[in-house]
Amino acid sequence: MIKYTLICEKAHDFEIWFSKSSDFDEQAPKGLIECPYCRSTKVEKGIMAPNVSTSRKKDAIASKQAKAAQMMNKAAAKIRKEIEDNCDYVGAKFADEARAIHYGEKPERAIYGEASPDEAADLHNEGVEIAPLPDILSPKSKSKQN
DSSP: OEEEEEEETTOOEEEEEESSTHHHHHHGGGTOOOOTTTOOOOEEEOOOOOOOOOHHHHHHHHHHHHHHHHHHHHHHHHHHHHHHHHSEEEETTHHHHHHHHHTTSSOOOOEEEOOOHHHHHHHHHTTOOOOOOOGGGSOHHHHTOO
């Protein structure tokens, strides 16, 4: 796990944990990282100071990180279950379904699925409230159906 301090185009700074250092480089250009304050997807890494530690500190940090990862995995499992139990999986039709619900053409309900960055941007520009769902929170059984 690695923690980055990020800054959005409106100078909001926030921290995000990644599984590995290359995750930011892969996700940021795709617009998958969003500022929690203004929802901007134009983010960059902030200045970070290195953390120098002894082997005892490293062991303590590793133990804390393992416990934190375990807690995050348990929380993610609960969220996945909640999504699976209370939301409809619409697959690649997400943008069309979200738009139809927004405009009252279909009954309001919680949905999840896949949308390209362009589709997500179009929905955002239309005022359709959406949020990216990280893979770790996506119910695997339903995401494989389509």
